Amino acid sequence: MVTTTATTGRLIVAGLGPGDPAQITPAVHDALLQANDVVGYLPYIARARELLECTGAVPRTDIAWHASDNRVELDRARQALALAAQGRQVVVVSSGDPGVFAMASAVFEAIEAAPTEAAAAWHALDVQVLPGVTAMLAAAARAGAPLGHDFCCINLSDNLKPWPVIARRVQLAAEADFAMAFYNPRSRTRPEGFVRLLELLRAQCEPSRLLIFARAVSTPDETLQVCTLAEATPEMADMRTVVIVGNSTTRRVGRWIYTPRYYGNAP
Amino acid sequence: MVTTTATTGRLIVAGLGPGDPAQITPAVHDALLQANDVVGYLPYIARARELLECTGAVPRTDIAWHASDNRVELDRARQALALAAQGRQVVVVSSGDPGVFAMASAVFEAIEAAPTEAAAAWHALDVQVLPGVTAMLAAAARAGAPLGHDFCCINLSDNLKPWPVIARRVQLAAEADFAMAFYNPRSRTRPEGFVRLLELLRAQCEPSRLLIFARAVSTPDETLQVCTLAEATPEMADMRTVVIVGNSTTRRVGRWIYTPRYYGNAP
Numbered sequence: 001m002v003t004t005t006a007t008t009g010r011l012i013v014a015g016l017g018p019g020d021p022a023q024i025t026p027a028v029h030d031a032l033l034q035a036n037d038v039v040g041y042l043p044y045i046a047r048a049r050e051l052l053e054c055t056g057a058v059p060r061t062d063i064a065w066h067a068s069d070n071r072v073e074l075d076r077a078r079q080a081l082a083l084a085a086q087g088r089q090v091v092v093v094s095s096g097d098p099g100v101f102a103m104a105s106a107v108f109e110a111i112e113a114a115p116t117e118a119a120a121a122w123h124a125l126d127v128q129v130l131p132g133v134t135a136m137l138a139a140a141a142r143a144g145a146p147l148g149h150d151f152c153c154i155n156l157s158d159n160l161k162p163w164p165v166i167a168r169r170v171q172l173a174a175e176a177d178f179a180m181a182f183y184n185p186r187s188r189t190r191p192e193g194f195v196r197l198l199e200l201l202r203a204q205c206e207p208s209r210l211l212i213f214a215r216a217v218s219t220p221d222e223t224l225q226v227c228t229l230a231e232a233t234p235e236m237a238d239m240r241t242v243v244i245v246g247n248s249t250t251r252r253v254g255r256w257i258y259t260p261r262y263y264g265n266a267p
Numbered sequence: 268m269v270t271t272t273a274t275t276g277r278l279i280v281a282g283l284g285p286g287d288p289a290q291i292t293p294a295v296h297d298a299l300l301q302a303n304d305v306v307g308y309l310p311y312i313a314r315a316r317e318l319l320e321c322t323g324a325v326p327r328t329d330i331a332w333h334a335s336d337n338r339v340e341l342d343r344a345r346q347a348l349a350l351a352a353q354g355r356q357v358v359v360v361s362s363g364d365p366g367v368f369a370m371a372s373a374v375f376e377a378i379e380a381a382p383t384e385a386a387a388a389w390h391a392l393d394v395q396v397l398p399g400v401t402a403m404l405a406a407a408a409r410a411g412a413p414l415g416h417d418f419c420c421i422n423l424s425d426n427l428k429p430w431p432v433i434a435r436r437v438q439l440a441a442e443a444d445f446a447m448a449f450y451n452p453r454s455r456t457r458p459e460g461f462v463r464l465l466e467l468l469r470a471q472c473e474p475s476r477l478l479i480f481a482r483a484v485s486t487p488d489e490t491l492q493v494c495t496l497a498e499a500t501p502e503m504a505d506m507r508t509v510v511i512v513g514n515s516t517t518r519r520v521g522r523w524i525y526t527p528r529y530y531g532n533a534p
Contacts, residue, residue: 018398022294025400030289073528097400099407101528105415108525112518123521129408131285133292133364133398140366141396148372150436152419152445161530165444169417172443176436178419251379254390258375261340261368263428 009084011125012091013098013107015132016044020218021051023133031091031130033059039080040093040103042067048093061089073103077110085121097134101155101183104129136181139214139242142224144256146212146244147179149263156193157184163193167200174204179259180245185237194243195234201245205229210246210257213237226257276351278392279358280365280374282399283311287485288318290400298358298397300326306347307360307370309334315360328356340370344377352388364401368422368450371396403448406481406509409491411523413479413511414446416530423460424451430460434467441471446526447512452504461510462501468512472496477513477524480504493524 012031017023029051032038038048045067052059066083068076076092084090094103107127114122140147152173156166173180185194201209207230215223215238225236229245237243250259279298284290299305299315307315312334319326333350335343343359351357361369374394381389407414419440423433440447452461468476474497482490482505492503496512504510517526 017292020294022297023292023398025284025290025292027287027289097404097408099404099412099414101415104408104412105525105528108412108415108520108523109527111523112520127523129412131290131400131404131408133400134404137364137366137398137401141364141371141398145366145371145375145396147366148368148375150419150421152417152440152443154417155528160528165530169443169445172439173419176419176439177432178436253375253379256375256378256394258372260376261372261422261427263432 009087009125010089010128011080011084011107012128012130013094013104014091014130015094015097015102016047017133018096018135018138018218019047019216021054023138023218024051025130025132028130028132029055029057033057034089035059035063035091036061036088037064037066037083037090038093039066039076039083039090040068041070044093044095073106074110077103077106080107081110081122081125082118084125085118095135097132098129099131100134100153101157135183135217135242136244138217139212139244142214142217143212143226143244145258146246146250147181147259148261149179149247149249149259151179151181153181153183155183156190156197157187159189163196167196170197170200171204174201177247179247179250182243182245184239185241185243186234186239188239194237198232198234201229206248209248210250210252212244212257213241214244215241276354276392277356277395278347278351278374279395279397280361280371281358281397282361282364282369283314284400285363285402285405285485286314286483288321290405290485291318292397292399295397295399296322296324300324301356302326302330302358303328303355304331304333304350304357305360306333306343306350306357307335308337311360311362340373341377344370344373347374348377348389348392349385351392352385362402364399365396366398367401367420368424402450402484402509403511405484406479406511409481409484410479410493410511412525413513413517414448414526415528416446416514416516416526418446418448420448420450422450423457423464424454426456430463434463437464437467438471441468444514446514446517449510449512451506452508452510453501453506455506461504465499465501468496473515476515477517477519479511479524480508481511482508
C-alpha cells in the first residue's frame with residue numbers, strides 16, 4: 001500500500017516568472033490546476049493564488065497551500081518531497097525560473113541528503129522542473145537587449161559561497177568581457193557585497209560601462225534605472241533588484257540599451 | 268498624416284520559448300492576437316500559426332505572415348521596422364527568449380544603423396521585447412538543475428566573433444568554475460568549433476565533468492544525453508542542440524543532474 005501511493009506522487013518545481021501573471025507559462029498554470037498541495041515562500045504562494053483567482057480557472061482539487069518564510073529552502077524542499085511521497089500531487093512554486101538560484105537545486109539537494117527511511121521513496125518520485133522567465137531576462141527585455149551577446153550570471157546572496165570565490169569570478173568575467181547579471185545584489189546577511197562589487201568592477205572596467213538596475217520588473221513596483229559605472233551607487237540596488245552590467249560594446253540606441261550580436265567588426 | 272501613422276505603429280519582439288506551445292507566455296500569445304504583421308524565420312512563423320490554431324483564439328485582424336530564411340536577421344529586422352513605421356502592429360517572433368542570441372539585438376542594431384530617411388521614424392517607434400523561456404533553461408529543467416549556481420552562456424555560432432575571443436572566454440569561464448551553456452555548438456559555417464571546444468574543455472576540466480546534450484527540448488524531436496567530458500564526442504551536438512557543461516560540483520542524484528546552490532562547504 002505504501003509502495004503504491006509512493007509511486008503515484010509527483011513533485012513539480014514550477015517557475016512563476018518575474019511577477020506579471022501574463023508571464024506565467026500555460027504549463028505552470030496547468031500544474032497548479034492539478035495540484036493537491038502547493039508549497040512555497042509566502043509571496044510566491046500569494047502570486048500563485050492570485051493567478052488562479054484572476055483567470056477564474058477551477059482547480060481539480062481543493063488545494064492545500066503551504067506558505068513558508070524565506071531562507072528555509074531545504075526545509076521547504078523536504079516538506080514537498082514528504083507530501084509527494086505520500087502520493088500527493090505537489091507543486092513547489094519559485095519566482096522566475098526554478099533552475100536559476102531558486103528551488104530546483106534545493107529539491108535535488110534534499111533528495112541527495114534524504115533521511116535513510118525516506119531515500120528510496122524520494123528517489124522513486126516523479127520530479128519535474130517547469131521552466132519560467134527568469135528575472136535577468138525580464139529585466140533585459142525591459143531595457144532592450146543587454147544580454148544579446150555572451151554573458152554570465154552570478155548570485156551575490158548570503159553565505160552560500162565565500163566572498164573570494166565571487167571576487168575571482170567577477171574578475172575573470174570582466175577579463176572575458178562577458179556582460180554580467182547579478183542576482184540578490186544586497187542580501188540581508190551580506191549588505192556590503194554590492195559595495196565591494198562596484199569596487200571590483202571599477203578596477204577593471206571603463207567608467208562609461210553601462211549598468212541597469214532593474215527592480216521588481218513586471219510588477220506595479222517596477223523601476224528601471226540606467227547609469228554608467230562611474231555614476232553607480234550601492235543604494236541603487238536592494239533585495240528585489242537585478243543588476244545587469246554590459247560588456248565593453250554595450251551601448252545606448254535612443255531609449256534602449258543593447259549589446260550587439262557581433263564582437264569586433266560588424267558583419 | 269505620415270507622422271500620425273508613424274507614432275501609432277508598434278514593434279514587439281516576442282519569444283516563443285523552446286518549442287512546446289504550453290511554454291509560450293500569455294503576454295506573447297496576446298501580442299500575436301493583436302498583430303497586423305508577424306515577421307520571422309520560417310519555422311518560428313509556423314510555430315506561431317500553430318499556437319493560434321491549436322488554441323482556437325481569434326486574432327483581432329487578418330494577420331500578414333512574413334516568413335524568411337535563416338541568417339538574414341538584419342533584413343528581417345529592417346522589414347519589421349519599416350512595417351511598424353507605416354503604423355502597423357508588428358510582432359517579430361524569435362525562438363526561446365528574444366534577448367538571448369536572437370532577434371532583439373538585431374532589431375536594435377537595425378535601428379542604430381537606420382537609413383537617414385527612416386531614422387527619426389524608427390527611433391520614435393514603440394518597441395517592446397517580450398521575454399520567453401530560453402533554450403538553456405528549458406534544457407536545464409529537463410535534466411534537473413545544472414544551472415542552479417553561477418553560470419555563463421556562450422554562442423559558438425558562425426562568424427559573429429573571432430574564434431580567439433571564444434577560446435579565451437571558455438578558458439576564463441573554466442578558471443572561474445562557471446557552469447556553461449553553449450548555443451549553436453555546430454553551426455554550418457563553423458562545424459569545427461565544437462571539436463575545438465571539447466579540446467579546450469579537456470585541457471582545463473577533469474575527465475569526469477558532466478555534460479548535457481539537449482536537443483529540441485519540449486518538441487517531439489527532443490533528446491537528452493548526459494555523459495562525462497571523457498565520453499563526449501562532437502557528433503553528440505548538432506544545430507538544434509544546447510550543450511550544458513557542469514561546474515566542478517555538478518553531480519548526479521538518481522536520474523537527475525544538478526549543481527548545488529552552495530560552493531565549498533554545505534551550509
